[in-house]
Amino acid sequence: MRKIVHRHLGKVVAGAGLAVAGTAVMVGITLPGTAGANESGGSDGSAAAAAQQAGQGQGAVKPGVVEQAPAEGKKGTGSDPLTDDETKRVEQLALTKQMFSAGENVEGRRGPERLSVDLAEPDANELDATNAPRRADVTFYDYRDDTLVTRTVNLDTGKVEQTTSRTGVQPPLSHDENVEALKVLIADPLGAGLKADFKDATGTELTDPEQQLLLNSAVYRATPGAQPAALDKCGEHRCVRLFPKVKNGPWIDARSLIVDLSARKVVKLGR
Numbered sequence: 001m002r003k004i005v006h007r008h009l010g011k012v013v014a015g016a017g018l019a020v021a022g023t024a025v026m027v028g029i030t031l032p033g034t035a036g037a038n039e040s041g042g043s044d045g046s047a048a049a050a051a052q053q054a055g056q057g058q059g060a061v062k063p064g065v066v067e068q069a070p071a072e073g074k075k076g077t078g079s080d081p082l083t084d085d086e087t088k089r090v091e092q093l094a095l096t097k098q099m100f101s102a103g104e105n106v107e108g109r110r111g112p113e114r115l116s117v118d119l120a121e122p123d124a125n126e127l128d129a130t131n132a133p134r135r136a137d138v139t140f141y142d143y144r145d146d147t148l149v150t151r152t153v154n155l156d157t158g159k160v161e162q163t164t165s166r167t168g169v170q171p172p173l174s175h176d177e178n179v180e181a182l183k184v185l186i187a188d189p190l191g192a193g194l195k196a197d198f199k200d201a202t203g204t205e206l207t208d209p210e211q212q213l214l215l216n217s218a219v220y221r222a223t224p225g226a227q228p229a230a231l232d233k234c235g236e237h238r239c240v241r242l243f244p245k246v247k248n249g250p251w252i253d254a255r256s257l258i259v260d261l262s263a264r265k266v267v268k269l270g271r
Helices: 042-056 084-094 097-102 175-187 189-202
Strands: 003-005 012-014 113-119 135-142 147-154 160-167 213-219 239-246 257-260 265-268
Touching (some): 084 113, 084 135, 084 147, 175 213, 175 239, 175 257, 189 239, 189 257, 189 265
Antiparallel strands (some): 113 135, 147 160, 213 239, 257 265
């Protein structure tokens, strides 16, 4: 039975996911052959016996075989996904000493926060070329000045061919950013309700969010007139709305709390 238990943060949802973007959907599956498996006689038993007899003439079904994935090469070709070696290499090539010294990550340490490494699309004049160079887009978020930086690295030459810097652009958050947002929330007085809800649901203290919770999130942008003035910079700042879930347990409703990672503060939305 689905229950909504009203608690410290608003509610802990047991047995049902919150209707929010990015949350998982649990699908129940009825396994074949389980209904009436322990029953004998009757129409169900006759049907099962007939099906068994019909199947005997078709030969036994061979068990499935799981084949080992082929070894991943150090270098891909064409539109192949980036290999682990290529990913590590372009990360090193894209992050210069100057960027590392001047940049700041989500924890306030040196070096911009790496968000993603993706295979880049070929240039327009290379779409028909069979030997078009492979390139990778490496994306960083610099918390020093709230700038999204994308550097395109040529995997063949090892050179950075293009760098773009933009403000006011907020791509999905990385795992490390989600973890840090939850740490900021827990350390804030407004996080008391989350900790109390977790203890109510599990009987233990919330001390390690990365191990104790499943983290889902969405970027929060300012909406004029719809939130406190303290959130007016969200969109320019990196702001997060969290949807935490107890591992093997219920969701905890924390939608009214917004974490501004750029300012490292927590703000409660108005009702």
